Amino acid sequence: MxxxxxxxxxxxxxxxxxxxxxFTGGDWYEPYLARHAADGVEGRLVTLHSFSAxxxxxxxxxxxEEVVVCIAGSMVLVQxxxxxxxxxxxxxxxxxxxxxxxxxxxxxxxxxTALFITAxxxxxxxxx
Numbered sequence: 182m183x184x185x186x187x188x189x190x191x192x193x194x195x196x197x198x199x200x201x202x203x204f205t206g207g208d209w210y211e212p213y214l215a216r217h218a219a220d221g222v223e224g225r226l227v228t229l230h231s232f233s234a235x236x237x238x239x240x241x242x243x244x245x246e247e248v249v250v251c252i253a254g255s256m257v258l259v260q261x262x263x264x265x266x267x268x269x270x271x272x273x274x275x276x277x278x279x280x281x282x283x284x285x286x287x288x289x290x291x292x293x294t295a296l297f298i299t300a301x302x303x304x305x306x307x308x309x
Contacts, residue, residue: 185229185296191217192225192298204228214302226301231294232256236286239307245300247279254293260285271295 189201191213201213217224222244229252239261249258251271258269258277261284268288269277279285281300286309287293 185227186231189213189229190227191220192227193217193220194223210301210304222300222302224300224302226297226299228297228299229294230297231292232287232289233292235288236309238309239284239286241282241284241305241307242279242300242303243282243305244302245281247285247300248276248296248298249279250274250276250296250298252294252296254289254291256293256295257288258285259288 183200187203189204191199191201193199201216202209213226225245231253249271251273253273255270255272258271258279260267260269260279262280271277271293284307287295
């Protein structure tokens with residue numbers, strides 16, 4: 182069976198779902214976006230990532246909201262909203278939504294695993 186941490190899933194138009202090639206790091210996203218360009222802002226990427234340290238950058242998704250579900254451990258989701266920083270602690274089974282266009286990062290003391298459902302079109306990154 183495919184492992185979601187290795188093989189993400191794309192949710193596309195007409196309620197479609199497709200298994201993706203193995204995730205290999207940052208260079209993986211460009212071909213992914215090219216494969217699913219026709220889905221535009223309706224496409225969603227479903228991934229599973231484990232963390233043992235704070236994220237080293239911020240990201241923002243201008244095309245839509247992102248759902249973050251903590252599966253194991255705990256993490257603090259940090260969002261910049263209206264010029265203010267909001268921190269939300271997530272434990273196993275809890276979720277938060279990163280609104281469209283909101284910069285976000287996460288702090289992890291120990292280890293955490295999270296499921297992400299992301300509107301990835303146009304995602305922007307910046308250093309922390």
